[in-house]
Amino acid sequence: MEYIEELKAVLGDKVLTENFERFIFGADWSPRTQKEIFPPDVVICPRCTEDVVETVKIAYKHGIPVTAGGGLTGMAGGAVPIHGGIYIDGACMNKIMEVDVANQTIRTQSGATLQELVDAGKPHGLWFPVLPESKWSCTIASAIACDNDSTFGMKYGKPLNQVLSIEMVTGKGEIIEAGHRKARFSASGYKLKDLIIGSEGTLGVITAATVKLEPVPEHRHVDMIIFDSMGKAVDYLNNILKAGLIPEGAHINCKRRLKFYTHAYKEKHGHDPEIPEWAGSLLAIIFAGDKDVVDFSLKKAYAMADEMGGQLIQEREIIDNWWISKHTLDFPAFKQKWPASQKVKKFGAADPGIPMGRLEEYYDIFVETAEKYELDILGMNAYLEHPGSIGFSLSCALFVNYRDQDEVDRFRKYFEEMSKRAVDLEGTMSTYMSDTDLKVPYFEYEHGLGAEYMLEIKRLFDPKCIMNPGKKFTREKVLGKEG
Numbered sequence: 001m002e003y004i005e006e007l008k009a010v011l012g013d014k015v016l017t018e019n020f021e022r023f024i025f026g027a028d029w030s031p032r033t034q035k036e037i038f039p040p041d042v043v044i045c046p047r048c049t050e051d052v053v054e055t056v057k058i059a060y061k062h063g064i065p066v067t068a069g070g071g072l073t074g075m076a077g078g079a080v081p082i083h084g085g086i087y088i089d090g091a092c093m094n095k096i097m098e099v100d101v102a103n104q105t106i107r108t109q110s111g112a113t114l115q116e117l118v119d120a121g122k123p124h125g126l127w128f129p130v131l132p133e134s135k136w137s138c139t140i141a142s143a144i145a146c147d148n149d150s151t152f153g154m155k156y157g158k159p160l161n162q163v164l165s166i167e168m169v170t171g172k173g174e175i176i177e178a179g180h181r182k183a184r185f186s187a188s189g190y191k192l193k194d195l196i197i198g199s200e201g202t203l204g205v206i207t208a209a210t211v212k213l214e215p216v217p218e219h220r221h222v223d224m225i226i227f228d229s230m231g232k233a234v235d236y237l238n239n240i241l242k243a244g245l246i247p248e249g250a251h252i253n254c255k256r257r258l259k260f261y262t263h264a265y266k267e268k269h270g271h272d273p274e275i276p277e278w279a280g281s282l283l284a285i286i287f288a289g290d291k292d293v294v295d296f297s298l299k300k301a302y303a304m305a306d307e308m309g310g311q312l313i314q315e316r317e318i319i320d321n322w323w324i325s326k327h328t329l330d331f332p333a334f335k336q337k338w339p340a341s342q343k344v345k346k347f348g349a350a351d352p353g354i355p356m357g358r359l360e361e362y363y364d365i366f367v368e369t370a371e372k373y374e375l376d377i378l379g380m381n382a383y384l385e386h387p388g389s390i391g392f393s394l395s396c397a398l399f400v401n402y403r404d405q406d407e408v409d410r411f412r413k414y415f416e417e418m419s420k421r422a423v424d425l426e427g428t429m430s431t432y433m434s435d436t437d438l439k440v441p442y443f444e445y446e447h448g449l450g451a452e453y454m455l456e457i458k459r460l461f462d463p464k465c466i467m468n469p470g471k472k473f474t475r476e477k478v479l480g481k482e483g
């Protein structure tokens, strides 16, 4: 193909075309059958922003799709190049350019993993606190592109709260810097940076970012409390905030998910841990900071749990295993996290957001919808992701047999129904996976006329619809060729 020869002329051995090189990039972690794997025609391994500019300029000239990806751990197909064309392996650009200790910021190329940002800050007593479980492979560009979740969201929020500035190559091959450099906020101009966050590569390729670093807390304590319902756990957290305590993280697990976390325990001891019959939810709560302050917070938190009928998990092994599985992914716990059934079925999830008072109602919808489509329930997690207040990001997870097209199709119907029901409950379809191609057919269900304005924004940044086409909008719709 002519454009591939042009790419080779400019980028040399950064251009990969062998089948085994292309097929690696045809799928991510989303449940999909073999026939739903879409290898790109060519893979680019850029080293600098200029390499990305050259790539996009050639793609623009020929109207070739460009999909950028990071660690490919996305769970809804965001980085899958469904229209073929060029795949930019963003993980190749992982240089940390500056750690500014005085201003507590870091400037990095877009392919650095979130763990690499943590490691770069560490010698200076600083860290980047937006950390999903996939932090070892998730790049900063992907975290921005999906506005993903963090274990520590209750204190620090999401990328939207931590990113100060983003460099991006638009669909025309131009470089823009969106944001406010090292200033914490700005009232100047339109908030282009915030527009890019969650845009999943549909407006351009992110090439660098400046993000906030935070002081590493001296001490951290993780605990787990059982309540009789998920709603009670929400009330408890609300009381905790009302009392003036700020947890660093909080996660509410439904009772089914609780079983999932105790899998390793059962393997080791041959029986389930002692969990009372009445358990309806398991709240994991994290406090961090000065040891005295953490101890004080815990004392208060325990007393409040007791008053509300909560029961602390006594077996430290369960808490430690959960924490390892969540935060360090050391092997034994990783095994616990992904039980043997993973070999046959894959983890699939819907990622809606709902208002704080509707968790119980939505949990019932989750169970009912999974049963309706005859899917195997793994469980529901509510991650608290809004700094200093109750804001859920939900993982409504199932096991999906990715070899069975019928089951994968039923999973997609479940995904659609869960997304729409969240909007019906005054919530949103997505909180950490973004829209991908899955939500395209019902995108207007959430956005109504707003979707038309979004379409114009898409056309402004990407007039030929080459940037991750097929995500958020169909390519035909963007190019005005629909119907």
Ligand SMILES: Cc1cc2nc3c(=O)[nH]c(=O)nc-3n(C[C@H](O)[C@H](O)[C@H](O)COP(=O)(O)OP(=O)(O)OC[C@H]3O[C@@H](n4cnc5c(N)ncnc54)[C@H](O)[C@@H]3O)c2cc1C
Pocket: 028, 029, 067, 068, 069, 070, 071, 072, 073, 074, 075, 077, 078, 079, 090, 110, 131, 132, 133, 134, 137, 138, 139, 141, 142, 143, 145, 146, 148, 149, 150, 151, 200, 201, 202, 204, 205, 206, 207, 432, 433, 468
């Ligand atoms: C075991 C496991 C645990 C997980 N835990 C969590 C969790 O705790 N919280 C959470 O939120 N998610 C979690 N996820 C989901 C996933 O890891 C996150 O969504 C993460 O953001 C994906 O990062 P990635 O680098 O693998 O992205 P990819 O799958 O490679 O890409 C994701 C999106 O980012 C876009 N993108 C990538 N690079 C660029 C770029 N340079 N410019 C523009 N767009 C770009 C892609 O086009 C795509 O739309 C988990 C997944 C797995 C498999």
